[in-house]
Amino acid sequence: MYDVIVVGARCAGAATALLLARQGVRVLLTDRAAFPSDTVSTHLLHPTGVARLRSWGLLEPLLAGGCPPIESISFRAADDLVLHGAPYACDGVAMSLAPRRTVLDAMLVEAAGAAGAEVRVGASFQGVVWEDGRAVGAEFGGRRAFAERAALVVGADGRHSAVARQVGAKTVRDAGTFGCQFYGYWRGLPDVGTQIFVGGGQAVLAYPTHDGDHLVLVGWPHARFAEVRQDIDRHFLAAVAAGAPAIAEHLTDAARSGRITGSGDLGNYVRESSGPGWVLVGDAATAKDPVTAQGIGDAFAQTQSLADRLPAALAAGPRAVDAATAAHTADRDRAGGAAFETTLTFAMGGNSAALLPALRAIESRPDLISMFYGIYAGQVTLEEFVAAAGQGATDPKA
Incomplete structure (x- = not known):
């Protein structure tokens, strides 16, 4: 009945369903929770994520609903040093947002439904349906148990993903909790x-x-x-x-x-994220410490990458679907590798003393202050920032 079943309807899952449904893909979006409902989150969206909301036509509704734009940042790096600047721009967007998850998640679910996805809440994922070693659907419990078939099962069910357990997704990197x-x-x-x-x-x-x-x-x-x-x-x-x-x-x-x-459940990890008939997105696939507040933006980037590949692959058959999900995973790891390492450095407290000379050097440079904030958004590496600040001899990971 469906091309894709998405398990988990928060940022990663609802955005995946939205983008696929807009391209005519038959999507079933499920979650054990109803919406609006809350979840633990930093709330913060860097301009990278805000730019995606704009491209999806959801930024204006979010702002109109009372989410205040954040156009300035102050960072007290030491008692005698406070940096004032703007968020690091992305595609002409130079604002951050911190929407309540009760609002953002519900908006994404509603938009997915409006785009044509079927939404079933109160549906507790029970297991993957297998056929000849391939995921071909999923079973759900709740007030009314049901099972559905699809060409692809998407696990978007968070850090403790039941889909990841069901498909046997191995942790390929466990970088610890800090x-x-x-x-x-x-x-x-x-x-x-x-x-x-x-x-x-x-x-x-x-x-x-x-x-x-x-x-x-x-x-x-x-x-x-x-x-x-x-x-x-x-x-x-x-x-x-x-x-x-x-x-x-x-x-x-x-x-x-x-x-x-x-x-305190803030581990840094990467899981095996695709296989025959299944793929993981969001925190189900990979997560890093919220010290850089990249979680929601990462989820949006992953869903865009997957949605760009899947419609053509679904039309071409199972092998094409598996090739598309594998390519998506490989590109995600290449694109996000530097941001993952930077987040680990920040989470371990390795940035403070080593970066202080560079931060003092840019105190009167609003452009470089914004560039510093771009590190937290995953747009700038530590090395790029230190070089731009004229502190090339400083090793920010020392």
Whole structure:
């Protein structure tokens, strides 16, 4: 009945269904959750991801729905050094966004349905249907169990992907876990864009999101996760008070919206991502520490890559489908390799002291400050930035 079954309907899965359905592919999009619903996330979209939303016709609706554009970033690299600049532009887009996942995911699911994908929520994935060693469909439980067949099964079901387990996708690289983070929402913070404070073995971030709220986030080394989660509120507020006192004064109980949440499940890995009749996208395929906040943008890039290849391959048959998914995976690894290594360097805390001379050198250069922010977006390598800053002898990975 279907060309493609997508398991998981958040950023990676819903975007995959949307782009394929717009090209006439018969798509079944499934998720055990209903929408709108929340999930743990940094929320942040660099201009690379914002540019994709624009190209998909979804940026204007998101902005019209109250997601504030973020057009400036301040980065406190030391007590005497704060860098002020704009996000690093991509395809003429020089803004970031931090949409609530209740809004972004629901918008993508709705758009996929409007494009012609069939959406079934409350559908709990149970297993892959196999035929002669090839995935040919999927089985689901829930209030009404069902099974469907398709030429391709897409696993977009996150870090603990059940599809990945079912198809036996091996972890081809496990780079470890280095951080943990928690965040909450508060009203009344001044809207001055993204604010980043690093130092003392932790990072504090604040940026605007929907409904007049700011997301305030604290990141610690993973070694502190067990300690922090014993009393999240106390550790969180103490960290903000120590690292960003100008933010802390706004974090009153009256201004707070909901509880503080987060995760220590922030491993860096790459899984085998394609095989006969199946492919993985998003965090099901590969994930890296959210210190660079590239997760949503990575998901969008992967879905665009896959959607560009699949319609013609589906028309040509199973071998062409498998060749297309293998080519997609290989291109993803080539394109994302440098950003993966940079994220590991940042997650391990290897950037701070080594980068400080370069950061001091660009204090009065808004163009190079934006280029520095491009490192976090995966658009610029550490080496490219250090060379541009005139610090070519500095090894940022030392």
